[in-house]
Amino acid sequence: MSVVIGEISYTNILPFFYHLDRDALKKRNCQFIPQVPAQLNQEMASGRIDIGGISSFAYAENANAFTLMPNLSVTSYGAVGSIYLFSKVPLQELDGKKVALTLSSASSVHLLKIILEHFYSLSISYTMMKPDIGTMLLEHDACLLIGDDAIVAKRENSDSLYNYDLGDIWYDQTGLPMTFAVFAVRNETLRDHTSLVGYIYRSFLESKLRSESENYQPMIADIVKTYGGNKSFWDKYFLKLCNDFGPQEQRGLSYFFEVLYKMNYIAEPIKTLNIWNTDVTIK
Structure with missing residues (x-):
C-alpha cells in the first residue's frame, strides 16, 4: 500500500518540498499529488491523501482524524504577502x-x-x-x-x-501569528506506517532547514523563471514567512480556532492540538 503525499500548488509551501529526494520517497512507495488547498483539504478528509500540507481550517473540521506535525507550517507574524x-x-x-x-x-x-x-x-x-x-x-x-x-x-x-x-x-x-497551513497526517496512516511517516516528516524538515540555510536562493531563482516578479520581491516574501510550528505559532492557531467556534464556523471547540510527539516515535 502506498502513502499519498499532498502538495499545495503554491510557492509559500515550496521550502518544504524543494529539496525533497522524490526518487527516494517514490522507492518507498510514496506518491505525490499537487493541488490547491481546497482540493487537498477534501482529499485528506476523504482518505485519498494520507499526509501533507493542508489549510488550518481543514484541520479544525477534522481534528479527530488528523495528527499535526511539529516544526512545520506556513505562518506569518504580520503581513503574509500572498x-x-x-x-x-x-x-x-x-x-x-x-x-x-x-x-x-x-x-x-x-x-x-x-x-x-x-x-x-x-x-x-x-x-x-x-x-x-x-x-x-x-x-x-x-x-x-x-x-x-x-x-x-x-x-x-x-x-x-x-x-x-x-x-x-x-x-x-x-498580537498573535496566523498559521495558514499545517502539516497533518491521517491517524490511521500514522498508526499503520509509522516508520515511513517518520521518514517523510524528516524529509520535509530537512528540505525546510536547507531552504532556510540557503536563504531560499536556488528556489527563488526557479520561482522567478516560473512565476515572474523580481528577485527582491521573492527575497522579502520568503523572509517574512515563518516555517515553524512551535508554542507561539500553536497559540495563534488555537486562538483562531477559538474565534471560529464562537462564530459557529466549526461545530466543536478544539481544546488541544493533536501534535505528533516525534521524540517518542522517531528513532
Missing part, C-alpha cells in the same frame, strides 16, 4: 456590500470573515468564485485572493484598488 482582500472602497465601507471569495482556500476565507464580521462588525454578502480578479469584481465590491493568484493581482492592481493583507490585520488585532 493573501489579500482587494476592494473598490475602504474596508470600513464594505458594510452591506458584496464580496467574492476564492474557491481555493478555506483558512483564508474564514479569516476574512473573522476580520470583517468579528473585528469590524460588518454585514457582508459573500459569493464563492473561481480566483480571477477581473471576473470577481464585475459584480462585487471586493474580492479575496490567495497564493500566487494574489501575488500577481497585487503586482498588477496595487494602484487601482484598495488592498489589505489579512495576515497584517490579524496580527494588528490579536
